[in-house]
Structure formats: C-alpha cells, structure tokens
Amino acid sequence: MKNIKNQKVLIDAIDKKLPQTHCQKCGFKSCMPYAKAIVKNNERIDKCEPGGFKVLESLAIITGQELPEEKNITVDNPPKLVFIDPQSCIGCALCLPKCPVDAIVGARGFLHTVLAEECTGCMLCVNPCPVDCIIEIERSEQIPWDSKKASKSRDNYNAKQKRLSKSKANFTQNNISRLKDKLFLTKTNR
Numbered sequence: 001m002k003n004i005k006n007q008k009v010l011i012d013a014i015d016k017k018l019p020q021t022h023c024q025k026c027g028f029k030s031c032m033p034y035a036k037a038i039v040k041n042n043e044r045i046d047k048c049e050p051g052g053f054k055v056l057e058s059l060a061i062i063t064g065q066e067l068p069e070e071k072n073i074t075v076d077n078p079p080k081l082v083f084i085d086p087q088s089c090i091g092c093a094l095c096l097p098k099c100p101v102d103a104i105v106g107a108r109g110f111l112h113t114v115l116a117e118e119c120t121g122c123m124l125c126v127n128p129c130p131v132d133c134i135i136e137i138e139r140s141e142q143i144p145w146d147s148k149k150a151s152k153s154r155d156n157y158n159a160k161q162k163r164l165s166k167s168k169a170n171f172t173q174n175n176i177s178r179l180k181d182k183l184f185l186t187k188t189n190r
Contacts, residue, residue, distance in 0.1 A: 007039050007040065010039050010062065010063075011032075011035045011036050011038075011039050012035075013062050014035035014038055014039065014059060014062055014063070015031055015032050015035040015154075016147075017051075017055055017058040017059060017062065018031035018034065018035060018048055018051060018055060018150075019031070019048065019050045019051045019055060019079065019120075019145065019150055020120065020149075020150040020151070020153040020154045020157070021050045021079050021120040021121060021122050021153070022100035022101065022120060022122055022124075022153070022157050023049075023050060023079075023120070023121070023122035023123065023124065024122070024124065025047070025048070025049045025050065026047035026048050026049070027047060030100065030157055031048075031154070034047065034048070038059070038063060039063075044068070045059040045060060045063055045065055045068075046068045050077075050079045050121070052076035052077060053076055054076050056068075078121075078139045078144065078145040079120055079121030079122070079139065079145050080121040080123075080136045080137060080138060080139055081114065081116055081119045081121055081136070081137050081138070081139050081143070082114050082119060082121065082123065082125060082126065082134050082135065082136060082137070083114060083134070083135050083136075083137045084104070084111075084112050084113055084114055084133055084134050085133040085134075085135065086111055086113075087133075088131050088132070088133030089106075089111050089112055089131070089133045090130075090131055090133075091106065091107070091108060091109045091110045091111060091112065092108070092129075092130060092131075093106065093107065093108040093109075093112070094128040094129060094130065095112060095125035095128055095129055095134060096112070098124045098125045098127075098128050099122075099124065099125050100120070100122060100124065100157050100160065101118055101119075101120055101153050101156035101157050101160065102118070102156060102159075102160050103115045103118035103119040103120065103156075104125060116143055117143060118152075118153075118156060120153050121136075121139065121145075123136065
C-alpha cells in the first residue's frame, strides 16, 4: 500500500513539472499518462519536446535518473501559439474537438478564433483543417508560458475530459433507454 502512495506522489510531482501542452509528442494522450508511464513502466524521461532542458533536468532529479547523453537540449523555447486566418476560415469546426484545452472558439458555419491566453501550442488543430487556415506563430512575451499557465492548462484539459466523459455516458444511457423502449414496444405488439 505504501508503494502505491509513493507512486502517486512521484506521478504528481512529475506531472507538475511537465509543461501541460497536451501535445502528444511524447506518444501519450496528455502529460498525466506520460507521468504515469515514467513511474510505472520506466518510460524514458526525454520524450517531452516542449519541456526542453529544464523539464528534462527536473524529471532526472525527481526520478533519480541521469540525463540522457544523446539528448542535446540546450535551449528552452516556450510553446508557440496558433492563429486562425479569418480570411480563410470556412467554419468547418474540425479544429474544435482537437483542441485539448478548448482554446478555440466558434461554431459550425462561423469564423473560429484562438484564445491566445489559453492556447498551449500543441498544434493538434492544424492537421484537421481542410483549408490550412491555422498557422503557428511565436508566443509573445506578454503571454508567457509558465507554471501558472501550465496549471490552468491542466485544469482546462481535465474539465474538457470530464465534460466529454459525461457527454459520452449520457449518450450511452440515452441509447440504452431507446433500445429498452423499442424492445418493450416490440414485445407488447406481439
């Protein structure tokens, strides 16, 4: 039991050091699954590209691992931002579900825009865009990526996952109810 508690503390410590961009570049859906894999499956600590050297160094200290020699990360660059070109956006809404933190706002058939304060620079919205109107831009100094932003990003990501899970559960429950109603009607009509 103590080992499980220690694992949870270690996982939380690692997750707090990760940048919370939820970019999936590490091969995991978000930062928390990557943190769990580091602790439970001895996953490599050098897979967080947006974290840069500071995160890699922190993960090495937390896990007691040595810094990988083959990693030549010397520059820490904040995650970039995305911008939706208003002249090109057709309002298809394909970018909306891809954003892990709901930093894109808009509705089908209307112009979409990126909330720069919320954008993690994950770039997951770029590929689904059929008109290539989403471009990467530099993060300005007025919108720094820091631990406060990372914490807010984690909260936004978890809120979206909770909402999606609840929506999926409601959808499943509604389908079950309709099937029961159909089954009842079929039996009573015999």
